[in-house]
Amino acid sequence: MTTIAVLGNGRVGGNLATALTQAGHEVTAVDRTPGAAADAARTVQIVINATPGAGSLDRLTALREELRGKILIDVSNATLDGPDGLPADLIYPGSSLAEQLQEALPDTRVVKTLNTMLFPVMTAPATLTQAPTVFLSGDDPQAKQAVRELLIDLGWHEEWITDLGGIQTARATEAAILFVPHVIRSSGFTPFAISVAR
DSSP states (O other): OEEEEEEEEEEEHHHHHHHHHHOOEEEEEEETTTHHHHHHHOSSEEEEOOOOOOHHHHHHTTTTTTTTTOOEEOOOOOEEEESSEEEEESSSTSSHHHHHHHOOOTSSSSOOOSSSSSSHHHOOGSSSSSSSEEEEEEEEEHHHHHHHHHHHTTOOGGGGGGEEEEEGGGHHHHHHHGGGGHHHHOOOOOOBBOOOOO
């Protein structure tokens, strides 16, 4: 059992908190109550950032001390939204939210994952008609192994998990968000994920 705080209690955060609890972990879902994020981050092993990506850097930088020595799993994408509310551009072109977080939080082990799919797939990958791929980006091998084990608890098969390398590789997976609005406009909000066919 791992102690986990999920920051953000919207569709993404709520879905992850429920699934990780069902998998046997001790999970705290954190809302926007003042001080709640700091209190939760202080007492857990792993923190999941499921807050809207545009404000994530400021929110998490404010928790620098509470996140010291922790694993931070970043599942958010930092985007500027278009008129229809769907992602239109990246906030950190030539970089990524994950890289910005790692630079701002040097004593925290940031791992990027689960950001290349619609949120229902995060916790139910086997419901898709073909095997999806989930990516890991991060500088710390032990942190990535801990995240890999959580992914398996969420239903991801070992062979569906691809370790891309260091945190700088997150800029590739975050850029994949630019596919999403076009796929949604053509097919609706049907669950989908990126899949690497081999």
